[in-house]
Amino acid sequence: SNAMKKLRDDFSEDSDSDIPEKFTPKTDLFDYTRREEMIPMRDGVKLNTIILIPKGVQNTPIVLTRTPYHAERRTLRFNSSSLSMVVPQMNDTTSAARYIIVYQDVRGKYGSEGGYMMNKPLTGPLNTTGTDHSTDTYDTIDWLVKNIPESNGRVAAIGGSYEGYTTLMCTINPHPALKAVVPFASMVDGWMGDDWFHMGAFRQEASLPYAYNQEATRKNEIKWWSGSYDTYDAYLRAGNAGAMAASRGMESIGFWKKLAAHPSYDSFWQQQAMDKMLAQHPLTVPMLIVGGLFDQEDIYGSPKLYKVLAPKDPEGKLVHFVLGPWNHGQGRRDARSLGPLQFEGDTGGWFRRNVMQPFLDHYLKDAPKLDIPRVLSYETGANAWHRYDDWPPERTEGQEAHYCDLYVQEDGKLGFEMPAAKQAFDEYVSDPAKPVPYRQRPTIPSYAAESTWGEWLVDDQRHTASRTDVLVWATEPLKEPLRVAGQPVARLFASTSGSDADWVVKIIDVWPDEVPENPKLGGYQQMLSADIFRGRYREDFAVAKPLVPDKVLEYRIPLPQVSHTFLPGHRIMVQVQSSWFPLYDRNPQTFVPNIMFAPPESYRKATQRVWRTAEYPTAIEIHIIS
Incomplete structure (x- = not known):
């Protein structure tokens, strides 16, 4: 054919390249x-x-x-x-x-x-x-x-x-x-609550690799590297966020320098x-x-x-x-x-x-x-x-909405009745050397091929409920559905033997022990709303102040939005702990000016108490549609 003849005539074995000087893709079939x-x-x-x-x-x-x-x-x-x-x-x-x-x-x-x-x-x-x-x-x-x-x-x-x-x-x-x-x-x-910090606690495992990848090069050619399959081990060995950043050479990365210079909610x-x-x-x-x-x-x-x-x-x-x-x-x-x-x-x-x-x-x-x-x-x-018509809803489908308190009570119980005790608390020892993992180990980095980073907010919380440094309270199985919509607020009355502390509060839907339609969900502790609060900012987010050891203080901790129905047979659970590692950096529990550079000797055990008395009624405020 003429086309084949032209190809033969144009072809030269003396050419040193098979690549044309210019190639225009055929796109006539594109829509x-x-x-x-x-x-x-x-x-x-x-x-x-x-x-x-x-x-x-x-x-x-x-x-x-x-x-x-x-x-x-x-x-x-x-x-x-x-x-x-x-x-x-x-x-x-x-x-x-x-x-x-x-x-x-x-x-x-x-x-x-x-x-x-x-x-x-x-x-x-x-x-x-x-x-x-x-x-x-x-x-x-x-x-x-x-x-x-x-x-x-x-x-x-x-x-x-x-x-x-x-x-x-x-x-x-x-x-x-x-x-x-x-x-x-x-x-x-x-x-306040998005990528870099949550109410003062630094989201190191998410922030450091992201800033590194985004700012080290224009085209993200240099990637964050890992020396450990389990990021829990890697961050624990590093000691603090500053040391981890230094190990990756981040001193020249502009956004890291801003993060490190502004750990409080200042004008920046x-x-x-x-x-x-x-x-x-x-x-x-x-x-x-x-x-x-x-x-x-x-x-x-x-x-x-x-x-x-x-x-x-x-x-x-x-x-x-x-x-x-x-x-x-x-x-x-x-x-x-x-x-x-x-x-x-x-x-x-x-x-x-x-x-x-x-x-x-x-x-x-x-x-x-x-x-x-x-x-x-x-x-x-x-x-x-x-x-x-609005959020949180005031009325919907003929039903009124109102706020109600769920109180922590003795013997690990949770209920709508305010405690009457004069001197009562639950306590645990928080050890920075053994922080509570934010998900079941190994904690896989978000950039790993096998990562399930996008699912961790619905992880089964039984992996923390059995720890001695996590407090747990739960209702009896519900007899009627309980519908909630809006932002829960934890009203936590707590004391610490240290001079600083983090408080993690989680609201959980505990499924029945057996779920016939899906047996794998038997006893599933489904996290609905959870967040972390750095104690040094109790009075002012812009100014860090040490906590008075062993003094009972009130913390109002806003939690993420919920839109959920607790079904009959399910239970409502609340967990409290003092670390969520390695996603959030560890609080040394001794007050230091900047936790990102806390020295090793500042990390100390502390006894944390959550109070449940008439004077100090720890509770979760929830918005109920009934």
Whole structure:
């Protein structure tokens, strides 16, 4: 054939390379076109941007995600001719709706120019560069609507975790073309309860590898390394977070230096907390806030956002809140189960089809009036979605909601009656040399191939209940279902023989000893809500103060949100301990200025007492729908 003859004529055995000078892939069978652009920002820096346009579309919206996780890789989930296969599962409905999908490397990462700053704050005292995620998004949207002729000039921003942070940032001084935002599991306040700290306790096992991978190189080429299969051993040998960071050469990494220099909730953290920033700006862009009940990374941010923004929208037109039965990423992908828990179908896919896409269609394509409630929450235990007018709900389906106290009592009992004793407590010895593991050992790093990091918030808690340094109280088996919705608060009356202490409080659903439909769940201690509080911040999160040894002090510890029904035959359990290792760094239990650099001799045993008297009634405040 003529084609074969041309190949023979063009072929030269004298050539030193079989690679052509230029090769253009055949994409005529693709259902989309792919554009790669370097979009200029106001300071001249150009940001690498991938634009995926469904073939044949006109007058269609744009969905934008700004990422530190490599736009090229984020738009090649599978190397396919189909747009729905190429983009992350989060975009399954937007690709089906034939939206234009855009991913952009944030400033300083992968293909984008400029310098990278982790969680870059708004321009101001913490950022004097003159640019931030808000300005970069504004400039990006301005370019997109002017240079993509297939668009209708309307843009939505979507993203989860760090991408959720950049999504929120673009609502501050937003571009007029920005019509809707969907922040999934967004990073809101890194000290109070999201990625880096939880109420003062440093999340070393999550934070150190992440900062190392993100900031050591522009393209994440150098990865955190491990010298131990069990991270419990590795962090225990290191001694403190500072020593572990030094062993990896992190002294030159900017974000680690900031973490180490700001262990308290000072102005550095307060001035960049997204809830505080958004509270100071008008609410102009419709927002669908998406959170997970079992988010192992950013469990604090989404409910806090709703709490701050809802009063700005009294009619419920701009702010909607969805709370799913999800870990950190499940709202963005398949979500039929989590660990041993089974849900009613793919809850993530159901949400994206029936809530997120109608929300986007309404604001980006003038689709019919929304039928989305102000709050939509999945109730575990009952395995059902519920629509509410607010969160926590005051009334639903003819039922009133109210707060009630569950008191710790003698003999390991838990009940609704306040204790009457004058002198009563339960105690344990907390030994920093043998900290309580946050999950059953070996603790596998989150980046390991076999890791189940995303499931640890539903781990069976029997591995800690049998330890002598963990206190346990439980109700009798329930005779009627007990439905709870909202944020529990632990009112802990406790004393320590040391001068500092951590307090970990866990609320647990204890399943019956036998479960006929699933025998493996017999006796399962399902953690519903748990958190850690560093005692030195009892009076002021911004100022660390030593505790008075052996003095009974009250700690009010807000716990993560719950939406759950305790079924008949189940029991409610509360556990209290003083370490959650190695996810959180150990408290030496002797007051030192900065625990990240605590000397070895400061780590000492301490006797911890939890009091249960009429004067000191330790209790868990729960929000009951009855």
